[in-house]
Amino acid sequence: MAEAFARIHGAVKVQAFSAGSRPSGQINPKAIESMREIGYDLSRHRPKSLSEIPDVEYDFVATMGCGDECPLVRAKQREDWGIPDPKDMPPDEFRAVRGMIESRVKMALARVLEGAGQ
Numbered sequence: 291m292a293e294a295f296a297r298i299h300g301a302v303k304v305q306a307f308s309a310g311s312r313p314s315g316q317i318n319p320k321a322i323e324s325m326r327e328i329g330y331d332l333s334r335h336r337p338k339s340l341s342e343i344p345d346v347e348y349d350f351v352a353t354m355g356c357g358d359e360c361p362l363v364r365a366k367q368r369e370d371w372g373i374p375d376p377k378d379m380p381p382d383e384f385r386a387v388r389g390m391i392e393s394r395v396k397m398a399l400a401r402v403l404e405g406a407g408q
Contacts (some may be wrong), residue, residue: 294330295395311361313337318377324388352401
């Protein structure tokens with residue numbers, strides 16, 4: 291969802307990637323439905339491992355609560371958002387996590403774009 295929000299709110303100004311250390315092989319159907327509710331088709335995304343994204347230094351990397359277990363991805367700015375995994379949550383709680391992710395993405399984009407002078 292974070293990649294989707296970066297694409298939505300960053301438009302052509304950013305190139306967003308999302309990957310995991312242990313991708314599940316499929317996008318969570320609850321995430322697809324949750325994003326569909328706000329008009330975004332997440333079904334066109336697919337889970338990716340870290341080895342599938344470019345090996346570059348990113349302007350910004352957000353991790354989602356993996357703490358010391360997070361693999362190293364080079365970044366100018368890094369934050370661990372500590373957002374709970376909503377995969378087993380009921381729809382209302384899932385939507386709340388979606389909102390947290392969107393809010394954090396918007397704040398990160400503002401900082402990154404400001405730093406880039408855009």
